[in-house]
Amino acid sequence: MGLDAVVRPSPLQEISEEEAIQIQVPSALPPDSFTLKPYVDQSETLSKLVQLGVNLWELEQRPNVGSMLVRLDFHADVAPKLLFLKDLGVEESKLGTILTKNPFILTESLDNLEARVSYLKTKKFSQESVAVMVSKAPYLLNFSVERLDNRLGFFQKQLGLSAEKTRNVVTRLPKLLCRSLEPIKENLKVCELEFGFRGNEIQHIVTTVPKVLIANKRKLTQIFDFVHNTMDVPHSLIAKFPQVLNAKFLRIKERHLFLEYLGRAQYQPSQPNYISLDRLVFLPDDVFCSDVALATLEDFERFQKTL
Amino acid sequence: MTTKAARLFRRMDGLFAVYKPQGVHWKLIRDTIESNLLKELNSCPPPAPQLAVKFQLLSSGENNGSKDLILSPSMLPSLANHPLVKGPQFHKVHVGVGHRLDAFSSGVLVLGVGKGNYVLEHLCKSHVTRDYTLEGEFGRATDDFSHTTRVIEKTTYDHVTQDKLERVLAMIQGANQKALITYSQMDLRTQEAYELAVKGLLYPHGKSPPILTGLRCIHFNPPHFTLEVQCVNETQKYLRKLIHEVGLELRSSAVCSGVRRTRDGPFKAENALTRQHWTADCIIQAIAHFRKTTRKIRKSGMYRQTDGQLNSSAKIQEQIRSEIGQSDQEHVELTSPTFDRIVDRVAPGTG
Numbered sequence: 032m033g034l035d036a037v038v039r040p041s042p043l044q045e046i047s048e049e050e051a052i053q054i055q056v057p058s059a060l061p062p063d064s065f066t067l068k069p070y071v072d073q074s075e076t077l078s079k080l081v082q083l084g085v086n087l088w089e090l091e092q093r094p095n096v097g098s099m100l101v102r103l104d105f106h107a108d109v110a111p112k113l114l115f116l117k118d119l120g121v122e123e124s125k126l127g128t129i130l131t132k133n134p135f136i137l138t139e140s141l142d143n144l145e146a147r148v149s150y151l152k153t154k155k156f157s158q159e160s161v162a163v164m165v166s167k168a169p170y171l172l173n174f175s176v177e178r179l180d181n182r183l184g185f186f187q188k189q190l191g192l193s194a195e196k197t198r199n200v201v202t203r204l205p206k207l208l209c210r211s212l213e214p215i216k217e218n219l220k221v222c223e224l225e226f227g228f229r230g231n232e233i234q235h236i237v238t239t240v241p242k243v244l245i246a247n248k249r250k251l252t253q254i255f256d257f258v259h260n261t262m263d264v265p266h267s268l269i270a271k272f273p274q275v276l277n278a279k280f281l282r283i284k285e286r287h288l289f290l291e292y293l294g295r296a297q298y299q300p301s302q303p304n305y306i307s308l309d310r311l312v313f314l315p316d317d318v319f320c321s322d323v324a325l326a327t328l329e330d331f332e333r334f335q336k337t338l
Numbered sequence: 339m340t341t342k343a344a345r346l347f348r349r350m351d352g353l354f355a356v357y358k359p360q361g362v363h364w365k366l367i368r369d370t371i372e373s374n375l376l377k378e379l380n381s382c383p384p385p386a387p388q389l390a391v392k393f394q395l396l397s398s399g400e401n402n403g404s405k406d407l408i409l410s411p412s413m414l415p416s417l418a419n420h421p422l423v424k425g426p427q428f429h430k431v432h433v434g435v436g437h438r439l440d441a442f443s444s445g446v447l448v449l450g451v452g453k454g455n456y457v458l459e460h461l462c463k464s465h466v467t468r469d470y471t472l473e474g475e476f477g478r479a480t481d482d483f484s485h486t487t488r489v490i491e492k493t494t495y496d497h498v499t500q501d502k503l504e505r506v507l508a509m510i511q512g513a514n515q516k517a518l519i520t521y522s523q524m525d526l527r528t529q530e531a532y533e534l535a536v537k538g539l540l541y542p543h544g545k546s547p548p549i550l551t552g553l554r555c556i557h558f559n560p561p562h563f564t565l566e567v568q569c570v571n572e573t574q575k576y577l578r579k580l581i582h583e584v585g586l587e588l589r590s591s592a593v594c595s596g597v598r599r600t601r602d603g604p605f606k607a608e609n610a611l612t613r614q615h616w617t618a619d620c621i622i623q624a625i626a627h628f629r630k631t632t633r634k635i636r637k638s639g640m641y642r643q644t645d646g647q648l649n650s651s652a653k654i655q656e657q658i659r660s661e662i663g664q665s666d667q668e669h670v671e672l673t674s675p676t677f678d679r680i681v682d683r684v685a686p687g688t689g
Contacts, residue, residue, distance in 0.1 A: 072416055081422050332614075
């Protein structure tokens, strides 16, 4: 009685073509891996996503997103949502960035997505504005109808704006609907109490520069303190040019000190050689030096090195 | 065959200087510069996609006539090495900072990229001094010695004249000269040490407290005044405290409203990059500009490791000084010369 004498064919043995075709080769895919690289070529979903422009490398850094993407079926899950977004009017070039920022749009059910879009349309948002909002804030359609309703109501009530203006503000900055409301409430309180803006001034600021609502409170206070106390600009002028609250603090500071050094720092509209705040902040450096400060760029750089 | 990105990365090796604006932490600057360099590197075109053998069901050739599908191999581009799957080509560029500047101060900040970081170490150990401009204001004293923090006391300053200020500065300078001689651990009775002291090449040996090698008042307009300082081993808080002590010596009080570093060793403010120029090509140009200086720092650092070779190090001193040449003498009126050249120090006890 010898040992198990199963005759296994040797690798160098000749076999016929029919036998060769019937050999089952197990898949070479590893059962688990740290990256999506081994699965990209085999999986139809992943290769189509890469061709769309989705940044798989970024997505696999997030916990559990990689496994979710591998398990998706292209024809059942991914294709209907992509067609839905295309019907909505989202440009094809933007689809990649939207999916990179929010891959969970592929796991949301199609009924929910359609319900939220129809809710926004009942609130009189046009088709193009909904498409623009989705491209700017990819998480928008993952929020429930109640939450969107809550937020829109809050903005209309708090800011006291008409429905048309609220729609305008939300279309330009749809992130307002996605974030929590506490920091926005704090920013509004700061504008009203600390800065001392009146109600209609705040309304004008928010409609011109909605970013003030989600700006960092400390940076906003720093800019306002410098513009109001050091540059001596009154509230009415700041409310007229709210872009200055959105600019970088160092830029405002260096340009103002340069103008003061040259003796051209005049911010009152009634005086001659008046410089408006938006020109101070908005112009690029070379145009600022030649038109506003009437000096060369080298002078400005030399002055920067003395600050 | 090197890619464009690899060639660009190889050029990012060396030291350069940046002008740090006031109110910004030095780490933010270092991070900004690193991300700007990475952005430029990753924007270079990626290499061509790799081909992989794939078996596809293709129809057989025309000689058969029938439409049979057979498995045939072909080379197709594989998506596994696509940049969107693999990630960016460069994740990190090693950017290091020389002598740090705290958030309140502004001025020249030396940064090293890639292999330049090793030279940064030599720069820190070499005998370089730093040049500061301190702005002070009489009449107040605060807890942090700067003009923005809580005021502790207010005093009058009408009795302060430029003459008294100069006298106080001379006294401080004398104390610092004595400290320099003590910490250099050299016996001034020897001829060698005397010659070094005459040329102004004394330097503290080992760890030492901050020492001012030069101090003068460049502007006096009460309550504001400006001092120019050359120092060694300092921190910016020490310099603000210096202003406070000057105020105390004058029977008044003073706060510091600005600390500005105008020179860090051989790196001067004229060649420092301002904020608009923190892009990859400007940085590479600045590295190329400072290449000679970097080489000299590295040479002087290498030779310092061999201690006791007195004659060779003295010769190198002369060589380096003649090569760098007489740079513009901005600080002519100072009592001690500026250390804007990299010089070797003679080892103690070998005099």
